[in-house]
Amino acid sequence: MEKQPKISSRSRKTPRSSIFMYVMSIVIALVGIAYIINSIYYFKTTIANYVAQGYPYELVASEVIPGQLLPGLLQPLGIIGIAVVIYGAALINHKLSRYLNSIVPCETVExxxxxxxxxxxxxxxxxxxxxxxxxxxxxxxxxxxxx
Incomplete structure (x- = not known):
């Protein structure tokens, strides 16, 4: 009875570095989403406070939107963009690792x-x-x- 060569299960596993990058991209994306929600909530609160003080809504909105809302939305979008780049790097790392493992088989202890x-x-x-x-x-x- 001939021994079948063992196919390393390591070549089928996702590399730890890719898993780390996947997790970090998700965490960074969640931070960006929380930052967007916080900015919108802060914007609504600021508008409500100025309107409660007697300022007209149109005047307050025209001043607060470019100074507070737009930076509050664009900065988190940049953070989410960084998360997408990290996720893409993890995908490339995973595919490259699988390709290299298919070319050079991993040696097992046996x-x-x-x-x-x-x-x-x-x-x-x-x-x-x-x-x-x-x-x-x-x-x-x-x-x-x-x-």
Whole structure:
């Protein structure tokens, strides 16, 4: 009975960095939405206070809309735009990670050979020559070349 090669479940999982960016984009978008709601509520309260003091609604609205309502709406839209950019970066990260995992398969613990096994395989490939001659240290080789 042949062993089937294990397909790493890691290649199918969403990367942690993508999950973090998804969560942060949602949090930032919620903050932006709360900021929009707060600005609208503050605008309505300000209009009501000025009208209660006896100012005409048209005069108050013409002064408060460009000075308070528009910045109160455009700034949160910028925050929501940042959340959309982060969400897009998470999508790109996720797709790029899946693509790279399909090209270079992830090694699992079972797939990685121990150093002793690797040395034995190298020795067998070298027709049972001296293992130390086959497995050389690159640092020692460069020192010998410099002499």
């Amino acid at each position: 797939d990685v050979a121990s150093p002793a096994t690797a040395i034995e395989e190298i020795a067998q490939k070298a027709n049972d020559q001296d293992v130390t001659a086959v497995v050389s240290n690159p640092a020692e080789d460069s020192k010998e070349e410099n002499k």
